[in-house]
Amino acid sequence: MRFSSTIVLSSGVVAVLAAPPRNWGVALFNSYDTIDVFGVLDPLFYLSFQSQINLSLIAETMDPVWVRPYTEAANVHNSTFRFSINPTHTHGTAPEDLEVLLVPGGPAMLFDNQTATVEFVRKVYPNLKYLLTTCTGAGIAAQAGVLDGRRATTNKSAWTRITALGPDVQWVSPARWVTDGNIWTSSGVTSALDMAFTFFYEVFGEAMASRVEGTVEYMRNTDPCDDPFASRFNVPPSGQC
Ligand SMILES: *[C@@H]1O[C@H](CO)[C@@H](O)[C@H](O)[C@H]1NC(C)=O
Ligand SMILES: *[C@@H]1O[C@H](CO)[C@@H](O)[C@H](O)[C@H]1NC(C)=O
Ligand SMILES: *[C@@H]1O[C@H](CO)[C@@H](O)[C@H](O)[C@H]1NC(C)=O
């Protein structure tokens, strides 16, 4: 085990903090939501100046992964709004020592099941320290079976569709994010930031996390149960936030 630092408690006892996770991965697929991914990666990028972090961008193939309408039929206004990023690994070549995996959601989840990503999550989950899902990415984790019997949440405006993917999951609403063991799940899109910062405070410690919170001038919601979108999208209360 690696150790990063020690702190002296008020009792005079010297406590040793476990090193923050170093090997991070993101499971990408076409038509992911940008903030689901970069809401977590942008502050993590600044954390990488304070702590050694390596990042793997993992997709089914090495082809560029696009933000764009999932099908041309969905592009009714003929918008040319699309951009891509390049994976660093495929599902087959992903590092075996991944510690944290982020699974985003996005419009793709409304059109199709991300079967290859589901298989990847099922395969790597047992070796992870933490699994984070943002937005409808919880549907992928649910289909991989890793949320069975656990508390989780997801995009409130896609609630019915995504919760149907995990009948054995204890879906929680209202909830901006939910933690159960080593799995963290957030509600829609920007809730990823509140979940991510809470996670960063926990694994990197207050000094590093609050420095980055200042760097990106983020006004964090620290209450995981503060979720106005549950009632806005008529999601019936379920589970205990
Ligand atoms: C990240 O760093 C760890 C520890 O140095 C190393 O074992 C791993 O191979 C690295 N992963 C990548 C993708 O570079
Ligand atoms: C989009 O393109 C199609 C095919 O060229 C055309 O039929 C349609 O009118 C266009 N729609 C808009 C909103 O411009
Ligand atoms: C959240 O759900 C709504 C309704 O289904 C959908 O329009 C939206 O794209 C979803 N957000 C993401 C990022 O998937």
Ligand SMILES: *[C@@H]1O[C@H](CO)[C@@H](O)[C@H](O)[C@H]1NC(C)=O
């Ligand atoms: C996705 O999976 C669910 C549950 O297995 C299934 O009911 C649904 O038809 C699938 N959707 C698509 C588009 O394949």
